[in-house]
Amino acid sequence: MTSVVSLRSFANCSSVPTVVFVDMQQEYLAKPRLPAISEIDRALDNCRRVLDHSRQIGLPVAFIRMLNESAFVNGATPFVRWIEGFEPYRNEMVFERASPSCYSSEPFTALVNQSSGGIVLAGFAGGSGCLSTMIDGFHRNHKVAYLSDASASHALDDMCADDVQRAVSRILRFMETSMKPPAGLPPLYLASSVTEETLVANSEERLKSILATLEQCRAALVKNACPETAKLVSLAILDVRIVLSKVPESDLKALCDAMTPPARGSAESSNDPNSPRGPRKRAVLKLVK
Numbered sequence: 581m582t583s584v585v586s587l588r589s590f591a592n593c594s595s596v597p598t599v600v601f602v603d604m605q606q607e608y609l610a611k612p613r614l615p616a617i618s619e620i621d622r623a624l625d626n627c628r629r630v631l632d633h634s635r636q637i638g639l640p641v642a643f644i645r646m647l648n649e650s651a652f653v654n655g656a657t658p659f660v661r662w663i664e665g666f667e668p669y670r671n672e673m674v675f676e677r678a679s680p681s682c683y684s685s686e687p688f689t690a691l692v693n694q695s696s697g698g699i700v701l702a703g704f705a706g707g708s709g710c711l712s713t714m715i716d717g718f719h720r721n722h723k724v725a726y727l728s729d730a731s732a733s734h735a736l737d738d739m740c741a742d743d744v745q746r747a748v749s750r751i752l753r754f755m756e757t758s759m760k761p762p763a764g765l766p767p768l769y770l771a772s773s774v775t776e777e778t779l780v781a782n783s784e785e786r787l788k789s790i791l792a793t794l795e796q797c798r799a800a801l802v803k804n805a806c807p808e809t810a811k812l813v814s815l816a817i818l819d820v821r822i823v824l825s826k827v828p829e830s831d832l833k834a835l836c837d838a839m840t841p842p843a844r845g846s847a848e849s850s851n852d853p854n855s856p857r858g859p860r861k862r863a864v865l866k867l868v869k
Contacts, residue, residue: 595697597725598673599634600642601627602682602703602710604666607652607659615652617704617732619741626730627702628665635669642673642691642699644682646709680809681712683720698723702730706748707797708809715812718755726752736800744800747793751816754790791820 604627607615634641645660646653653660668674677685683692692699699717701710701724710731717724726749733744794817801810 596639597697597700597723598640598642598691598695599630599700599702600644600682601631601666602644602701602713602731603646603653603705604643604663604703605645605653605659606661606663608704609663610659613652613659615705615734617734617741620704620732623704623730623732624663626727630700630702630727630730631666640673641668642675642688643668644675644677644685644688646678646680647676648678680708680806681716681812682709683713683716692717692720692722698725700725700727702727704732706731706733707736707744707801708734708806711748711751712809712812714752715755715816719815734804736797736804739796739800744797747797750790750793751797751813754820755816787820787824791817791824794820 607613608617608620610616611618631641643662643666645662647655647660662668673691675682675685675688677688683689699722701713703710706728710726714724714726728745728749731745733741733748735741736744739747794813798810798813798817801807801813
């Protein structure tokens with residue numbers, strides 16, 4: 581199913597999103613350097629269209645780039661410069677960070693925390709900066725839209741770049757449809773013009789299929805030295821395994837109670853039968869295979 585976000589529709593709303601361009605840096609064009617993305621031209625053209633459209637209708641625009649002390653995205657190299665045509669205007673916001681997620685920038689986090697309109701993400705790379713930002717936004721219950729056709733990913737081991745990008749879209753679609761935040765909080769929005777294959781009809785088989793994709797992505801991230809992003813994907817894997825194992829909420833609560841140490845001074849009283857709360861009962865846990 582194809583789903584397209586209309587940025588113009590936001591312009592007439594009281595809650596206007598900020599269009600965020602991630603890592604529009606020459607490092608991603610500098611072949612044969614490791615961060616360079618081989619199939620980037622189509623995504624780059626779409627990024628230009630999004631930027632032109634956003635500026636034309638007056639949407640707030642922000643740029644965020646990676647800067648660290650490694651051999652890549654190093655401030656002392658010319659490759660951290662903006663890609664031609666993506667130089668920020670004076671009235672546009674610029675943020676810098678040292679970790680994959682945009683939320684690792686405190687000023688960026690402060691902006692999104694105080695923006696009821698949320699953000700629209702475009703840029704690079706889909707399997708690192710964009711994915712980790714989307715997962716961070718999900719856990720913060722922020723409104724986040726991802727323009728997957730205005731983004732591209734690196735190839736990972738036996739997965740080509742297009743397959744990685746499709747896997748990123750599936751992960752985010754799964755988060756949107758199967759990992760809803762509590763009622764009353766804003767949901768996660770996924771905007772994509774990439775046609776997705778029909779998911780498996782059976783819900784359990786569908787979850788197993790998604791789980792396999794998640795584990796494959798995590799393994800590839802670990803091999804490519806992206807441990808922080810891999811940890812974020814591990815959270816999604818844990819949630820899927822819990823759903824598949826059908827562990828009741830009461831058992832999870834019992835596990836948390838059993839693992840939580842008693843408050844100081846209450847260890848003796850918790851086993852006292854004369855205590856107002858009575859003797860503390862040992863949690864009964866079930867082994868889930």
